[in-house]
Amino acid sequence: MPLLALSLIGVPLALSGLSGCGDGGGADVCFDYTTFKADAAVTFKGSVLPIFQRSCTFSGTCHGMQNAPSPAQHYLGPAMGTAAMAADIQQIFTEAVGKPAVDEPAMKVIDPGKPETSFMMYKVDGLECETLKCIGMKTCFAPMPQNSPQLSLADRNIIRSWIKNGAMNN
Numbered sequence: 396m397p398l399l400a401l402s403l404i405g406v407p408l409a410l411s412g413l414s415g416c417g418d419g420g421g422a423d424v425c426f427d428y429t430t431f432k433a434d435a436a437v438t439f440k441g442s443v444l445p446i447f448q449r450s451c452t453f454s455g456t457c458h459g460m461q462n463a464p465s466p467a468q469h470y471l472g473p474a475m476g477t478a479a480m481a482a483d484i485q486q487i488f489t490e491a492v493g494k495p496a497v498d499e500p501a502m503k504v505i506d507p508g509k510p511e512t513s514f515m516m517y518k519v520d521g522l523e524c525e526t527l528k529c530i531g532m533k534t535c536f537a538p539m540p541q542n543s544p545q546l547s548l549a550d551r552n553i554i555r556s557w558i559k560n561g562a563m564n565n
Contacts, residue, residue: 426520426555428511433559434552440565443557444479446550447487450540484564491515492562498529507562510555515539519546519554 437443491504496514506513517527518539529535540546546554557563 426511426516431510431552431555431559433556435556435560437553437556437560438565439557439563440479440484442553444484444487446546446553448477448479450543450546450550488564498535499527501528505558505562508559510558513558516551516555516558519551521545 492507494504496502496504499514499517502512502514502517503509504513505515510516517535521538527535538545
């Protein structure tokens with residue numbers, strides 16, 4: 396596939412079709428969105444929130460603390476086994492959906508309809524593309540979930556599908 400250069404609000408991205416980075420396969424390996432088919436059955440509460448609770452919110456030092464001390468620690472819900480209340484869900488959307496990423500401010504944490512430009516996908520896919528501005532500046536910090544095995548491709552595709560379907564609160 397030909398490589399296409401694109402500037403996204405001043406952030407150069409190397410895209411093969413439409414790509415996001417990382418699949419666990421090494422440096423500068425990008426996810427190929429040209430053939431990705433989003434699963435229309437994916438919902439936030441039934442599909443994505445359980446992944447967040449299992450992988451991202453299990454401790455206060457990760458993404459399970461409301462009013463976190465760091466703006467990069469977007470709240471992604473209460474820990475597994477704790478029911479997410481309407482206020483929890485609203486805070487997730489307030490902090491992450493459509494909001495600039497701390498590490499890559501020209502991108503959104505979650506860019507509704509666009510997993511290829513959602514910084515969250517770069518973080519869970521492994522931050523392997525050197526096309527991100529923060530990679531060159533060494534400010535991207537760690538892939539997510541930090542200090543844990545990478546999410547399975549199936550889990551990452553659930554998150555990817557939810558974002559592609561508009562990152563709705565459903």
